[in-house]
Amino acid sequence: MVGQYGGGAFVLIYLFFLVILGIPVMTMEFAMGRAGQRSPARLYQQLEPKGSKWHLHGYVAMAGNYILMMFYTSVAGWMLDYFVRTAGGQFVGADTDGVAAQFSQMLGDPLRMTLFMGIIVVLGFLVCSFSLQKGLERITKWMMVALLVIMVVLAINSVCTAGGSQGLRFYLVPDLARMKKVGIGNVVAGAMNQAFFTLSVGMGGMAIFGSYIEKEHSLMGESVHIIVLDTLVAVLAGIIMFPACFTYGLEVNAGPSLLFDTMATVFNNMTGGRWWGTLFFLFMVFAALSTVLGVCENILAMVRELTGLSRPKGALLCGVGIFLLALTTALGYSVLHFQPCLLYTSPSPR
Numbered sequence: 001m002v003g004q005y006g007g008g009a010f011v012l013i014y015l016f017f018l019v020i021l022g023i024p025v026m027t028m029e030f031a032m033g034r035a036g037q038r039s040p041a042r043l044y045q046q047l048e049p050k051g052s053k054w055h056l057h058g059y060v061a062m063a064g065n066y067i068l069m070m071f072y073t074s075v076a077g078w079m080l081d082y083f084v085r086t087a088g089g090q091f092v093g094a095d096t097d098g099v100a101a102q103f104s105q106m107l108g109d110p111l112r113m114t115l116f117m118g119i120i121v122v123l124g125f126l127v128c129s130f131s132l133q134k135g136l137e138r139i140t141k142w143m144m145v146a147l148l149v150i151m152v153v154l155a156i157n158s159v160c161t162a163g164g165s166q167g168l169r170f171y172l173v174p175d176l177a178r179m180k181k182v183g184i185g186n187v188v189a190g191a192m193n194q195a196f197f198t199l200s201v202g203m204g205g206m207a208i209f210g211s212y213i214e215k216e217h218s219l220m221g222e223s224v225h226i227i228v229l230d231t232l233v234a235v236l237a238g239i240i241m242f243p244a245c246f247t248y249g250l251e252v253n254a255g256p257s258l259l260f261d262t263m264a265t266v267f268n269n270m271t272g273g274r275w276w277g278t279l280f281f282l283f284m285v286f287a288a289l290s291t292v293l294g295v296c297e298n299i300l301a302m303v304r305e306l307t308g309l310s311r312p313k314g315a316l317l318c319g320v321g322i323f324l325l326a327l328t329t330a331l332g333y334s335v336l337h338f339q340p341c342l343l344y345t346s347p348s349p350r
Contacts, residue, residue: 001014001191001225001281002171002238002244003253003254003255003258004177004182004190005179005182005186005187005190005191005252006178006181006187007170007171007173007174008172008173008174009174009178010187011171011174013187013192014032014191014195017201018195019193022195022201023223025199025202025301026199026227027220027223028220028303029204029210030206030209031215031219032207032209032210033208033211034210034213034215035047036207037304038211038305039207040057040058040207040208040296040299041059041061041303042305042306043204043207044056044058045058056303060203061203061302062302063205065298065299066275066299066321066325067243068205068295069292069299069322070294070328072145072291073120073121073124074113074326075078076117076120076285076288076289076292077119078106078260079117079284079285080119080285081106081112081116081336082260082264083278083281083282083285085277086267086278087279091264091277093268094264096249096261096265099261099264099268100115100303102264103260107334108333109179109334110331110335111330113330113333113334114330114331117327117330119247120289120292121293121319121322121323121326122319123289124292125300125315125316125318126295126315126319127320128296128297128300128311129312129315129316132273140178140289144281144286144287144290145285146281146283147284148233148236150276150280150283151233151237151240154280155236155240158237158240158247158266160289160297161243161244161247162247163243163244163245163247163248164174164243164246166246167246167247168242170242170252171239172225198230199236200294200295204288205295205298208297239266240263241262241263242291244265245258245262248265248266250262250265250269259293263281291327296315296322299315300318345347
């Protein structure tokens with residue numbers, strides 16, 4: 001998003017929206033979840049005044065969760081695919097164009113796209129069906145700490161490259177000329193959309209977690225902690241990627257492929273890069289799965305409240321539904337012409 005919307009100006013506006021919209025909206029969602037003690041499908045009915053229509057938003061929130069999983073399961077599948085490719089040494093010796101070609105090859109392989117997307121869907125709802133969140137939470141916490149440590153190491157390595165200063169200048173220094181070229185309205189709208197998307201607010205994603213927060217915890221304090229940590233990881237990612245882009249000649253506006261092209265190229269130019277890369281993408285898989293599990297739990301809670309199904313049966317029903325819907329994205333780059341949730345339309349971002 002930063003690359004596509006012109007760099008530092010987007011970052012500044014994004015941070016502005018996190019403060020004026022992210023904190024209050026997340027706090028309100030937490031408050032509704034804690035007060036209603038229900039999933040978004042039912043909490044509005046629990047809280048709304050008689051005769052009002054707030055409960056209709058519960059169904060909108062449910063649709064939003066399904067739409068998110070229609071494409072995010074494929075993105076998580078990309079992470080898993082790159083873990084397998086990196087561990088198998090498929091990027092060893094490849095130049096920048098060779099690395100980029102593998103991303104396009106992945107998008108154009110319908111069986112591979114479907115396989116890894118399906119693995120993510122199965123893992124997500126399998127864990128939810130057995131109610132194993134506590135055990136997975138412990139593992140994920142350690143994996144996220146390890147990912148953060150690796151990102152700090154990679155950020156230092158990236159800043160010290162030949163294009164380090166140029167990349168940091170693009171990323172952190174607002175340039176009004178670039179902003180005008182993209183379109184001021186486009187940059188503002190993109191930054192606001194990203195602020196909502198990165199925090200999963202507006203579709204009940206945080207309300208379900210609000211129902212789990214104990215009353216001795218401050219809801220605004222929890223919101224601030226989440227936003228600060230989320231932003232720290234995002235900023236670190238940018239510090240890794242943009243100096244590397246200017247060092248190795250990668251297009252900063254390449255879109256969703258930028259993470260994969262940049263990181264695979266960085267690891268190719270590091271001592272022991274294959275193993276650093278394998279660990280990085282493994283931890284990224286866990287990071288993606290943590291989001292998938294959160295949304296899957298939200299969807300499952302809503303479906304169970306609406307149907308009365310048991311947890312295993314509800315997980316099976318939801319998993320089949322998400323898999324079928326997500327095929328529109330997994331196959332949208334190669335087989336299907338119906339592409340409602342693709343992040344960009346061309347299989348070759350170059």
